[in-house]
Amino acid sequence: MEKILRKLPEAEPADSQRLLFFEPHPDALPIYEVLEQKILKDIPGVRVKFQKTQISFYNKHMFACASFMRVRKKKDCPEPFLVVTFSLPHQVVSPRIDVATEPYPGRWTHHVLTASKEEIDDELMEWIREAAAFSDRK
Template sequence: MDADVLQFFDQHPDALPLYEKFEGRVTDEIEDVTVKVQKTQISFYNPHMFACVSFAKVRKAAMRPESYIVVTFGLGYRKESPRIDIATEAHPNRWTHHVLVSEQEEIDDELMEWIREAARFSASKSRKRAGNR
């Protein structure tokens, strides 16, 4: 495990296995992923950011489990699901979705399909920009 990732989880060591499973699935299922550890999030790029993991407070304290990660991904539309804690339209046709994950079983095929879709959406931005040159 990368030293920067270990430092990121220093205050939340119980959440590290959740992250490890998520990162493993992302890097196994999506091509050409770059992972960047930052102060408040770990971001996934292809080459644009399509998802990240953080400890964002997407629920009130009483509703948050003791150990969790928040998986955030972007799409061109609002994805509807009771699993999505918050969805916001950051820019026209750019929706950011936040999903609180507290159990490894929640890193399932449904979540990963959303992440693969976000990666495709992100990659399409690069193709559009290349076509406009």
């Protein structure tokens, strides 16, 4: 990773931000790349914002994000992992949902711990597409 970071000034700003975000967890980058690729392919007009603790996906509002937030005890987290978070107007009940909370009426935030590229599948993408449509209606 050190050699890559030395080349950051030559990289595109988004590429630099992506590399810095994944510096502590480089093995999770392939999971994120599949997530980003599918979101950008499936949902028109998405903006991606890199922050210190998460990467957020926006249309009219934020509808999903990727982070390393602990949703399980450390000993129960696989390596690598990436937490995908999305909001919907209803609770999704699924064994894949690690945490679901209702921060205010009519908005449920769901956290899904993903451990491989294969877990960025049709089911997860359907929830994310629904979250984007929900966000766009606000």
